[in-house]
Amino acid sequence: MLRKLVKYELKSIYKFFFVLYAIIIAASITFISTIKTSSDALEVLGFSSGLLCMFGMIALSVGLLVFTITRFNRSLLGDEGYLMFTIPTSTHNIIWSKAIAILIFNLLSVFVVVLVMILIAYFIGDLNFRNVDQGFIEVVNMAFKKPGTYLVIVLAIVHILVSIISSTMLIYASISFGQMPAFKKHKNISAIGFFVVFSIVSEYIMTKLGYAGLDAMFSSFNARYYNLLQSVDQTNISQTMNDVIEIATQYSSHFLLSFLGLSLIVLAVEYIITYYILDKKLNLD
Template sequence: MLGKLMKHEFRATGRIALPLCGIMMALSIVAGMVIRFWEGLDGGRRVSGWQGMTGSIIIILYGMSIFAVAIGIFVVLMQHFKRNLLGDEGYLMRMLPASVHELLLSKLFVALLWYLAAGVLIALSVLFVALLSGMVATDELAKLWDMVRRALSGTDAGFWIAWCLGSIGGTALCTLLFYADFALSQTFRKHKVLYNIAGVVIFIVLLRLLFAFNGFLDLRVFGTPHGVGIIGSADGPTEIFVTRDYFVELLELYAFNIGLYFLTWAVLKFRPNLE
């Protein structure tokens, strides 16, 4: 059932997210070629008015398309959640032979996969611009890759597990925070938008307090840099660290995520409120 729900979730969200990604990739190719054209002109010759304007517009559009992919996909996913489970479509979705867990998890997993895809595609589009424009030569890219490879050579599985858990947990937090907020605000009969905004503010304040508490821990208790990272140079890594307090933060992050997930689940299960 989870697989079927995810398939339909991809279909519903992909009809907007995919064209956004496609436009961004196309614009990155055009923008790269425009920059190469400019660079290829004789040093003394200036770019003509229309060439400059067209090129500038394309580059600006490319910049906007990155923004559209990054923000647009998030907005699409959140709107879809609200309409699909809490709006009119909820009358169909909530009557499927699927549990609330399956409905929620399908949306969460698809959201995480979309964020991952968006991140990879944005990075690829930047790479396209860099290569097509000639700003980065192929041999320079090989050198860069070699540097990265050497920097990462000293990492072990623990480092990558910690890094992945942090990335997934952080992304899920942003999604679950809005899921919980939408679910809670729809339990009110009036002023739902107002409660929606108030909910986001309250959740963010709670998170800030958590971070402030962590900062206090770092400074007063552990006295070490916190997090997961690599300090290195072209010759290789000088320090690869996953600090103990990072695991404390991971635990807090996942506890917060689990709390938000079950809050959303409980509201959908016991206070569906499709009135």
């Protein structure tokens, strides 16, 4: 049932995003093709295409926020809510179907924007992969021989996914909070107030706990690696870089694990609030 609900959510919003993706890609190709021409008319076309591409990216960000709010609000708390909650499935599936659909379009949007920026930088800017410094390539190759590098990459990807879902779930929790019987007369103000307060409190706690944990971690790591850093053979560049990469991956993996753990706790709180209100306190009358 979760898969069917996700498909339903994707079908309800995909047209808007696919049209925007097409506009952004087409505008970027036109911009790349015409901006450096000697023709005044084509230069104007290129400049206009660049503006269209930029505004398309802005519209993409706004669209993601708007659809995150409206799809949750209309399909669960509006007239569609009566139908949605009669479907033979759990509240968990209903919440996650919307969060997963928004996550998919967040990832697609990031991919399109990054792709366009790389193309523009490559064809118009100074980005040239063939002129990458050989020393940099050697360092990268050395890094990817370390298992810790892959752990850092996996942790970074998971942290990004959790952060996107957490941002979405905070919006869901805020909207749900506004539906509580005590706040329903001022549901929009209540939702905004909850969003602001929860954001401030969670950021404060994450900052305090996160940096306290990092201080302890760095102290431990400094004690552990001090002798290694002092004994680095400056004449052996390869061994030096190998040691530095080893230490960097250790630092990075522990850093990401610390903040990933805190992010998961915040996400769990947001989800519990959303689920509890929708499952136990929601009144659509």
